[in-house]
Amino acid sequence: MMRRDVRLGVILLCHDRLDVAARMARIWVEGGARVAIHVDAKTSARAVARLQADLADLPGVVHSRRHPCDWGRFSLVRATQDAARLLLDSHPDVTHVYLASGSCLPLRPVRDLAAYLAQDPACDHIESVSALDVGWTVGGLNEERFTLFYPVDWRKRRWLFDRLVDWQRRLGIRRRLPRGLTPHLGSQWWCLTAATLRAILDDPRRAEFDRFFRLSWIPDESYFQTLARRHAIRIESHSLTLAKFDHDGRPYLLYDDHALMLEESRCFVARKVWPRAAHLLAHFPRPAGAVPDPAPPQPQRIERLINRTVRRRLLGRPGLYMQSRFPRKDAENGKTSAAYAVFQGFSDIFPDFEGWLAERLDADVHGHLLGPETVEFAGRPAIGPGAISSSTLIRDRDPHGFLTALIRITARMQVFQFSPRDNQALNWFMATDPNAHIHVVTGAWMLPLLESDMPFDDIRRITAHLQRAEIAQLDVLNSVWVKARVHVHELTDFLARPQEMLVQSLQHLPLRGGAMGDMPRMRDLHGLAELLRRLRNSGLRPRLSGDAIPLPEISLPERTAAE
Template identity: 60%
Template structure:
């Protein structure tokens, strides 16, 4: 057992192992408090099959962990002739099943070594960019204490193409440091005539505790089963998962013999495990598949995030999000300009929240025009504009219903590229519809021309974005003349695309006054502004002509 801190818990685990029938050899990090060491030795003094080996400094990634394991294993084999297997655990490992179960299991496999051992080029799970390089380079500096020296020395070795000579007959292997070897295999490793040569080589390998025994076991073992009997899972950064009290049921269902790593204050786990022997010891195989699936799903969730949810690991780094938004939403441009009372009419025909102009410059127009919208979002335009992407992503996530909102060249255009490159966006545009409110505004014509120029320029930029090769949204564009020529069919396609039933559409909403629109466009041309993407309207259209019949 390798112990570093929380020695009172380690002592409790030693007692579990010893009272279960195991002999225990303990190595305590030389940097641990001497007061805690003395107390641990005093607490375990009544156990005859517990010994303490010489103490060495143990630092992650350095050779001291291998030397500590060698010392503890040597003492165990020298003191106890009846030992048949040597299992490496830590002070934070918790036996989940009775030790007698493990004894029964190993008795069924007296010559089998349980050690994860795979070749370096095939392993694929190392984190940090050093796989084969850990065997070909030298690593004299601590990764944690001297990171700059560590990185600089690695970079230098890469630059000069440095290659260490691997001892003849060794094929580097990697695997979990938590193994269980037969007495014959561990004795062969410790008494190998070439051990000084192997030790010199591995003393400058990076993280040698994950390769020393894994490599040498291949040299001496009769039968290797490449797996660990200790349940140890790691996240996407290579850090071990910590088990807490609420993991109790999953740990019990796994049927594993030992779990690592346990939160020191998980009193529920420490009081519940190991489970007692019910009738006789069970040699049943561990079944960690379900727990592994859950943990792998958690790793994936942490790496990828949830769709449309921005968090510190992915924001504000571009293209690190897992989906710009979480689900489908609709954007309608020009419909409010053309139809009166369009929002309530559309809300009755869609299973969706139909909002006004969410990107309006004055304030956010939620469906009920309230000051607080879905997800407790504020109607403040200033707050929205601090992070428009986050505003839209949070709005889409906040409700179980689809979110549909109006858009216009009069609104803020900060989200144009965001929505155009979002596969969840459903965008429908009636180009030129912005002219309808101007037609009926009653403003002086000079003001109308100036505003028309601004709105048309904004709309042209939006359409150019929607025609980009980077487009991922589903887009449908009509010019004003095309839409007004076949309004019912166009609206049916909109309702169908947003999840409604076009057969139940009924009558269209009331249309705003369009009489004189052709003459209005001609007047803009005469004033030097060329209307674009409006379609063809007759200049001689009689006043008062109804649009729809």
């Protein structure tokens, strides 16, 4: 049977925007609650006088003695204690006390909250988690809050604060907890029964506990959370106030466009409302129904959305650098945003490979995006996807940004050709990118030299340069840090089984129709064996073409012989 004798008292802790705080106090009083207001002593007397004048017509409001309050200091606990004492003494019929701030917005009618509390009148609703068991805090300390001394303000004297913590750790200083006290942590916004709150305020050992917490860190998140465990009959370890914090421990502000999510959350109170959120302030609390609704809060959806927002802010989107996080090497949320493929040596073996591949893949197939003369976008436009220029000067100022931007702004998979002739700045980047599919035929860069009319000395010099570049690249691809899918074939192995190797290279890519079809036209390899022999005899050892199969015995596809 639901009891209806709950009388709610509310403590409002205020320090700025007292016009908003006055509005919140009026909502509470008009909903049937009694209110005690504490205003930070650092707030101007004129603003306080205006607040008192605005609320003068409300008989259920009392104003407690003012204390100068600082974040993370015991002054916030002292202000709460005094306001609670005044509230309980002024209104002895109060059965439950709700702690809120002047920027906490009631979302549902106050009588809905009273009806919810009346379902279990002896239950205290306060988040209270053992500091010794669960390290849940954001941007702070857990058990060291209680075992070290914190005599200075963290925000005002940060350097001295950190030095004192360091010094105490080195000296092994460890405060002794009061006998029988197990430290707990939780949200500072709670709802306690009047009986529990009176027991905390009238505890015979209160002076001892106050002395201990006075030198603890952020005691407003541990004082009542710890002492409630000594006096409460039954605790629901949750806060009835929807308050979410970012990774630095700062509360999120609620704006007008959060109205629908807040309404769906069914929470009783939300913190912290932007003072200029006019629609939000006008929309809540929702009108009372014919009968009070004791349904519990359901904050899971909005909490999931906020948690996703936190992850997005911290990690960013894959392959996208954000202003909210400084780019750090190997700390990216994915180097690129989608899978892409790199083919090295294939266009040297098959002159028409780019066009042939474009007909068979459901992807954007480019030429040498990192080529030395121009960026070879598919179709060779001067301006590529997303208005990316084909200028190599622009590309080479930020090759990483060039590649990640191209992959991010295009809907389809990106495929491009690569060679030792190209810019090698992205070798490590692509090798350590799980999205990369890299297919290499080593030594294939030698084949276009067969058709050149250059003197042999120039061919030898170019061969030496390209071989050094490819050897350096293979050292990267063979390292233990590789995360890309890498397939490396020697030239002679590939030429011995070209169709099998092509099938293997394309099996993880989006084929149109699911089949590879005919082989592309292969380059005329006449003179390759002689070129390799001349290079060896000139003192240059071709290390990447392979020697498992004698080149004169390589059997070419019938289509190539016919052509």
